[in-house]
Amino acid sequence: MSKAADSQRTKLLRIGFYTSSDGSKKDKESLTISAFKKLYDECVSRSLNYKAIDSHDKKVKITFLEKDIEDNFYYGFMSMFRNSSHLAYIADNEWNEEKIPLSPTRQLVERSYFIYYPKSDLLLLSQNHLGPKASDLSYALFNTMKGKTLVTFAAIWKQQSIKELLETGTILRSCELTIAAPRDFNRANYNLQGQLSSQLADMLAGAGLSHLDITLRGQSPVKNSSFEWLSEDVKLSLKELLELFTPKNGGVEIEKANVIKKGNKRKTSLLDQVLIHTKSVKLQGDGYPNDTDVKIAMIQAKVENSDYLAQYDISG
Structure with a gap:
C-alpha cells in the first residue's frame, strides 16, 4: 500500500451518550463527580497510570489519558481481556488469513474510550460490543468509593417519550420482537444483565438461528393494584438489547421491536x-x-x- 493510501485509511467509531443516576444534584457535588476525581487521582498516582479491577467476573483496566481543566472533562479508556475462544485473525484484501501469535502470557484486549464532563454530567463512550461497557465504568467508580451507592449510567435516547416506555412504572400490554443474527453468533461476546435478554441470546447461540421472532402478551390483572402485565425484566431486557444489538455491533440486529402500552391499542416502535x-x-x-x-x-x-x-446538561 502506498504512503498516500495508507495516510487516508479510516475506521468508523460509534459513540454513545449517557447520563449518570446521580447527576441531578446541582446544589452539591454528586457522588459521580467525587468518584471520578478519586478514580483519576488513584490512577495518576501510580507509576503505570492505571487501575485494574474485577468487574462481573472479568478484569477491567481503567486508564486516564487527560484531565482537561479548561474544558472540564476526563478522557481515557477501559481495557478488558477478550473472554472468547473465537480469537481474531489478520487478513489482507485477498482474504489471506493469519493467526495473531499469542504466548501463554499474552491475550487479546478490547478497548472502549470515554470522556466524562462533570459539570454537565455527560458521559461519551465508544461502542464496542466485545469491550467494556458503561456498567463496567459504573462498577469501577463503585469500587473506588469503597462500596457506597452504586452510580449507574443510562443511555440517552433520541425520543425521551420512547425511553419512558421502558422505565419503571410504565405498564406494557404486549411486545413483538424480531432479532436477526449470523449463524456463528457468539454468545460469549455479550454480557447481558436481563433474564429475558440472556435467554434470547442463548436461544440464538444454541439453535444457530438466523432469525428469532417472539411475541409476549401480558395477562390482564384482576385488580388494579396487582403486578404489571409484562414484568420489569422484559422492559430492562428490551432496553439492553436495543442498546447492544445494532447492525454494526457484530452483525446482530433488532429488525422489529414494537410495544403496546396499557390503555392504548396503537403499537409503538x-x-x-x-x-x-x-x-x-x-x-x-x-x-x-x-x-x-x-x-x-x-x-x-x-x-x-x-x-x-442541551436538555440533559445540568450545568445551566
Missing part, C-alpha cells in the same frame, strides 16, 4: 431510538487510531449533537 453518533477516525501506519484523534472525534460527536444534548 422502539427501533433506532438510542442516540448513537458515528465518526470516521484516521488510522496510523500500524492500523490503529491515535488517542488524540479518537478524543477529537468524540468531542466532535458531542458538538454535532449539542442542541439535543
